[in-house]
Structure formats: structure tokens, C-alpha cells
Amino acid sequence: MPRLVSHPDEVKIVTRRFGMGAEKIDRYLKLGGYEAAKKCLAQGPDWIINEMKASNLRGRGGAGFPTGLKWSFVPKQNPKPKYVLVNGDESEPGTCKDHLIFLHDPHAVIEGTIIAGLAIGAKMGFIYLRGEYRHLLEIMEMAVADAYAKGFLGKNIFGSETEFQIVTQTGAGAYEVGEESALMESLEGKRGIPRIKPPFPAVVGLYGGPTVINNAETIATVPHVIEMGAAAYSATGSPRNGGTRLFCISGHVARPGVYELPMGYNLKKMIYEVAGGIRGGRTLKAVVPGGSSTPVLLPEEIENLGMDFDQVGKAGSMLGSGGVVVIDDQTCIVEFALRTMSFYQHESCGWCIPCREGTDWLKKSLTRFHAGFGVAKDIDNIQYLAENMMGRTFCPLGDAAAMPTLGFVKKFRKEFEDHLNGKPCPFAKQNKSELVEML
Amino acid sequence: MSPNEMSPETMTLFSPQLAARFDALVLKYPLKRSALIPMLLYAQDEIGYLSDAVVAEVAERIGITELEVRNVASYYSMLRFKPVGKYNVQVCTNIVCMLRGAYGVFESFQEELGIGHKGVTSDGVFSLEEVECIGACCWAPAIQVNYEFHDELTAGHVPGIVAGYRGRALAEGTPTHA
Numbered sequence: 134m135p136r137l138v139s140h141p142d143e144v145k146i147v148t149r150r151f152g153m154g155a156e157k158i159d160r161y162l163k164l165g166g167y168e169a170a171k172k173c174l175a176q177g178p179d180w181i182i183n184e185m186k187a188s189n190l191r192g193r194g195g196a197g198f199p200t201g202l203k204w205s206f207v208p209k210q211n212p213k214p215k216y217v218l219v220n221g222d223e224s225e226p227g228t229c230k231d232h233l234i235f236l237h238d239p240h241a242v243i244e245g246t247i248i249a250g251l252a253i254g255a256k257m258g259f260i261y262l263r264g265e266y267r268h269l270l271e272i273m274e275m276a277v278a279d280a281y282a283k284g285f286l287g288k289n290i291f292g293s294e295t296e297f298q299i300v301t302q303t304g305a306g307a308y309e310v311g312e313e314s315a316l317m318e319s320l321e322g323k324r325g326i327p328r329i330k331p332p333f334p335a336v337v338g339l340y341g342g343p344t345v346i347n348n349a350e351t352i353a354t355v356p357h358v359i360e361m362g363a364a365a366y367s368a369t370g371s372p373r374n375g376g377t378r379l380f381c382i383s384g385h386v387a388r389p390g391v392y393e394l395p396m397g398y399n400l401k402k403m404i405y406e407v408a409g410g411i412r413g414g415r416t417l418k419a420v421v422p423g424g425s426s427t428p429v430l431l432p433e434e435i436e437n438l439g440m441d442f443d444q445v446g447k448a449g450s451m452l453g454s455g456g457v458v459v460i461d462d463q464t465c466i467v468e469f470a471l472r473t474m475s476f477y478q479h480e481s482c483g484w485c486i487p488c489r490e491g492t493d494w495l496k497k498s499l500t501r502f503h504a505g506f507g508v509a510k511d512i513d514n515i516q517y518l519a520e521n522m523m524g525r526t527f528c529p530l531g532d533a534a535a536m537p538t539l540g541f542v543k544k545f546r547k548e549f550e551d552h553l554n555g556k557p558c559p560f561a562k563q564n565k566s567e568l569v570e571m572l
Numbered sequence: 573m574s575p576n577e578m579s580p581e582t583m584t585l586f587s588p589q590l591a592a593r594f595d596a597l598v599l600k601y602p603l604k605r606s607a608l609i610p611m612l613l614y615a616q617d618e619i620g621y622l623s624d625a626v627v628a629e630v631a632e633r634i635g636i637t638e639l640e641v642r643n644v645a646s647y648y649s650m651l652r653f654k655p656v657g658k659y660n661v662q663v664c665t666n667i668v669c670m671l672r673g674a675y676g677v678f679e680s681f682q683e684e685l686g687i688g689h690k691g692v693t694s695d696g697v698f699s700l701e702e703v704e705c706i707g708a709c710c711w712a713p714a715i716q717v718n719y720e721f722h723d724e725l726t727a728g729h730v731p732g733i734v735a736g737y738r739g740r741a742l743a744e745g746t747p748t749h750a
Contacts, residue, residue, distance in 0.1 A: 135711050135723065214602070226666045226705040257602070264613065264650045265706045267719035300600055302610045306649030308704070322608035322634070324647040340602050383668045383709040390710045425667055425705075456709060458668055472667050476704055482647070 138390030140407045148393045151237040158279040161240040169359035170247045181252040187363035189375030194348030195453045197442035206335035207253040213342040217249045217258035221349035222311040225424035227456025230379035231349040235269035239276035245352035256296045264305040273301045308480035312528040313346040326484040327528035371397025374441035382408040385461035397439040415461040423453025426533030428540030465560035470541040471499040477534035488531035491522040621655045657699035659737045662716045666705040674713040680727035697741045
């Protein structure tokens with residue numbers, strides 16, 4: 134079972150019911166559950182959307198798009214059925230927050246989905262989990278069945294004239310399906326390849342109907358925003374970045390875990406105080422701040438860095454999915470870059486040539502490089518390949534593969550050079566013992 | 573209809589429970605085809621892999637061609653056209669698990685089971701795979717055996733995990749997918 138952690142600096146809003154048995158509906162109700170949905174049902178769509186706008190809640194999947202604004206894009210007069218689609222395909226390496234939400238608080242996801250449905254006038258919502266989360270799907274299925282039994286879902290939710298149905302399912306192993314248009318394709322029973330935009334899903338989405346797609350954490354946050362009130366929720370975070378965020382701090386820290394901290398919380402403090410610093414008395418070499426696709430940051434770049442969408446963007450990276458991967462001084466960055474690229478090469482859906490070919494070439498170059506067969510011009514070539522993938526694909530996966538590679542090459546060029554001309558990887562264990570023998 | 577073709581009303585490859593589940597599944601969505609990926613997963617869980625017969629019956633139930641089923645199934649990493657062990661050990665070696673010793677865990681499984689990546693033990697009880705991120709980064713290194721997670725592992729945990737599943741295989745009789 135995933136270990137739950139806590140720290141005094143945490144502000145527990147989304148995680149406040151974790152570990153309290155809230156997966157059982159009666160317990161969830163005792164802890165104030167479904168009151169937000171009832172309130173939204175009484176207040177109506179315009180009120181809900183205004184509250185969401187005022188809360189400054191921004192999408193937790195990675196792009197950070199304002200949730201209220203996204204909901205307001207759904208055309209009211211469209212005759213086609215509208216849908217809510219919850220993206221729980223959590224697959225960005227370094228990210229495991231939705232895992233805990235589904236495990237500990239499935240009803241928050243259901244309640245958030247109902248509220249999103251009320252806001253846009255949808256009668257149906259889908260909760261899509263990644264295929265590996267089968268045990269979490271079973272928890273969700275149980276929660277959905279309980280919500281139906283209580284009359285919170287169905288033809289007349291909470292005894293009203295309003296209908297809302299929820300369907301849950303999993304994928305079957307594909308990073309690309311975390312991209313919203315590929316997710317819709319997958320839910321329609323197809324290969325998960327992206328659609329060209331525009332039209333955006335808010336206009337033409339699932340089954341051709343207007344669709345709101347939100348990350349599972351965003352959706353699980355919605356009932357809390359309604360409960361607390363938009364102003365109070367927004368005030369928890371930093372300017373234009375409302376509330377808290379589930380930061381997944383992993384890698385070479387003493388106390389890895391999912392911590393709920395206010396938006397804008399200092400990254401250095403997050404690593405050294407919240408997560409207990411670098412394990413084994415080593416020093417910090419680099420941080421990947423928002424999941425594997427975000428460019429790496431150096432220790433000197435995190436000194437005064439507040440973790441919100443705007444500040445991390447200004448620092449040349451992205452807040453992304455909230456996966457903070459901490460790397461110590463004994464780690465080979467070339468190997469890390471190679472493992473990152475192997476992932477993107479494996480997961481590229483093959484639809485857009487720059488991504489399909491680019492990830493493959495980059496993996497080959499990095500493999501050769503790490504094995505000690507690189508030549509000086511390879512370093513520039515890696516950079517050239519990555520730069521030419523940027524902005525040339527249907528979905529952001531091409532950029533997601535290119536951006537971290539550019540970061541590694543630019544910020545750790547010396548380490549790439551140290552692998553040149555048959556030199557052994559300075560960090561490889563076997564090479565170290567060979568060196569000792571040579572001495 | 574040729575004698576080789578099966579109609580869901582008359583005969584099915586699947587257990588009565590699963591067949592009933594599939595009957596309900598196709599009605600759950602605005603479009604029948606949306607049931608395809610869940611159906612393939614559940615079929616694979618029961619039969620062990622997507623055999624030709626599974627592909628044919630799923631195509632029939634959804635109302636699409638077998639080629640379309642294969643086209644979709646081949647896209648997804650978890651769907652397979654060949655049998656694996658009764659317990660499929662999936663070791664995540666993605667960045668965070670790698671930082672925390674996943675390759676040591678993977679090597680330990682290789683030694684303990686005597687098979688490599690995508691290998692199956694001769695008794696059909698185990699198979700082994702190196703996989704991409706499984707969403708357990710804060711509890712790394714992590715693995716999945718079928719759908720069960722094991723986290724915060726070291727190479728030292730591996731013999732115990734293998735022994736545990738071997739015991740379960742013995743208690744449950746011969747492996748079904750060998």
C-alpha cells in the first residue's frame with residue numbers, strides 16, 4: 134500500500150479525507166460529502182462557473198488552464214449531448230497523485246464530476262483510469278454503485294429533475310492516451326492517436342458532442358472549492374494560482390511522498406524540509422520539477438523558486454503534473470536523459486513523424502553516447518533533433534520528449550563531453566571498480 | 573454463418589459471468605464500440621491472452637471486423653497476442669524507479685526466475701517484463717504482479733515475493749495459461 138506522509142507545512146484540502154475511510158459512502162457523507170453537489174444543483178450553472186473562475190483553480194494535468202474558463206467555453210445552445218470526461222490516465226513519470234485520490238477519496242471524484250456536469254449541462258460523465266490501476270477502478274466502481282444506490286446519480290439526482298450518469302473504465306497501457314484528444318479516441322474504442330485542434334473538445338469532443346476534459350485531481354478539488362468558497366480557496370495559493378497542489382516528491386529524497394502544499398511553495402524548502410533533504414548525505418545535482426517532460430533545473434535555479442505555473446514557467450521549465458523528481462550528485466545525467474528518451478520512444482503513438490522519428494533517433498544517439506561511442510558533433514545533433522520536434526506535432530508529446538532533452542544538453546553539456554571518445558561513464562559502478570584496479 | 577463462427581447468443585468462449593458482463597458492457601456507452609478496450613482487457617484476464625478466437629468473438633460482439641480489433645489491440649502495451657505466465661511480473665525501470673534501484677530489482681528477478689525481459693518460466697507460472705512508469709513514483713521502486721502493486725522494494729525482497737506467488741500457484745493447482 135502506498136505510504137501516506139505528512140508535514141506541518143501541508144494545507145490539507147484535497148487530501149483531508151485521505152486515510153479516513155472515505156471510500157465508504159457513509160463515511161464520506163459524515164465528512165461533509167455531497168453537500169457541494171447539492172449546493173451546486175440549487176445554485177445553477179452560471180453560479181458554478183463564476184465560483185470556479187473566482188477560485189483561480191488551474192488544471193492539474195499539466196497545462197494549468199483555468200478550470201472555470203474551460204467550462205465556460207462549452208456552448209449552451211449546442212443540440213448534441215454534452216459530456217464530462219475525467220482524465221485519470223495518470224502516466225507522466227514522476228506523478229502518482231491520482232493514484233492516492235482514487236484509493237482514498239473516490240467520492241470526491243464522483244462529486245466533482247457531477248458538479249462539472251451541472252455546470253455545462255451534461256447528463257453523462259466518464260471517469261477513465263489508466264489500465265494499471267485495476268484495483269483503483271474496482272474502488273471507483275464500488276463508489277459509483279453506492280452513489281447510484283443513494284440516488285446521487287441516475288435519472289433524478291438528489292431527488293431533482295436533473296439526470297446524471299457516470300461510466301468508469303480503464304485504458305490498457307498507453308502514455309499518449311493521457312493527451313485529451315487521444316483520450317477521447319481511446320474512449321471511443323480506437324487507437325489513442327491525437328486529433329487536430331481546433332475544433333477544441335469544448336465544441337466537438339467525445340462522440341462529436343461538446344466535452345469538458347479535466348484531470349482527476351482538478352475534478353477532486355472542485356467540491357472543496359465549492360465547500361470553502363472560491364475566495365478562501367484562491368487565497369490559499371499564490372496570485373493567479375489558486376489553492377493547493379498535490380506535489381509528488383520522489384527520487385533521491387529522504388522522505389518521498391505526495392504532499393499537499395500551497396501553490397507557490399518554495400521548491401528548495403520542499404526538497405530540504407518537507408521531503409527531508411537528499412538521502413544518504415549526498416548533495417543535490419538537479420530537479421525535474423513537474424514530471425519527466427519538464428526541463429531540468431539546477432540547484433542554483435531553485436533557491437527562490439515558488440512552485441506555481443507562472444514562476445516555474447519564468448524559470449524556464451513547467452509546473453506540469455506536479456511530479457518533483459530529485460536527482461543526487463551520484464547520478465549520470467546522460468543515463469537519465471537516455472532513460473527519459475527510451476520512455477518517449479516507447480510511448481510515441483507514431484502518428485506525427487517528427488515525434489515518431491525524433492524520439493527514435495534521440496534514443497539511438499543517447500544510447501550510443503552513453504555507451505562511450507559518441508563523437509563531439511553528436512551533442513549538437515541531439516540538440517538539433519530535439520529543437521526540430523518542438524511545435525511540429527498534433528499533440529504536446531513531441532514537445533514533451535524534446536524539452537527535457539534540450540534541458541539536459543544545455544545545462545549538462547560538460548557531462549555529455551565527459552562521455553566522449555570511448556571514455557567510460559564516470560558514474561558506472563563497474564567502471565569505478567575497473568578504475569580502482571587500474572590504480 | 574459458417575460452423576466456425578460463434579454467435580454470442582448460442583456459444584461463447586467466456587464464462588457465463590463474463591459473457592453476461594459483456595452483454596451489459598455494450599449497452600453502457602452511447603456507442604457500442606466504446607466497450608472494446610475494457611472488453612479486450614477482461615477477455616485477456618480470463619483467457620490469458622488475445623487468441624484468434626477471442627479476437628473473433630470480441631469483433632462479433634462489438635460489430636466490427638477482426639482487423640479493426642487487432643488494429644486497436646496492437647496499440648496498447650497491456651494487451652497481448654501471446655500467453656504469459658500465470659503471474660506476470662512487471663518491473664518499472666522508469667526514471668524514478670531507476671534512481672531508487674529498479675535495475676537491481678529487475679536483475680534479482682532475472683536471477684530468481686531464470687528468465688529475461690518478456691521471458692516465461694518453463695512451468696508457465698511466471699513471466700517477467702521491464703515496463704514503463706506504473707504511477708507509484710513516491711513509493712519507488714515498484715512492480716506489479718498482474719494487477720497487484722508491490723512498492724518500496726529492494727533486490728532483497730525479490731525471493732520472498734517469488735516464493736509467495738509460487739505458493740499461491742501451488743495452492744491453486746496447475747497454471748491455466750501455460
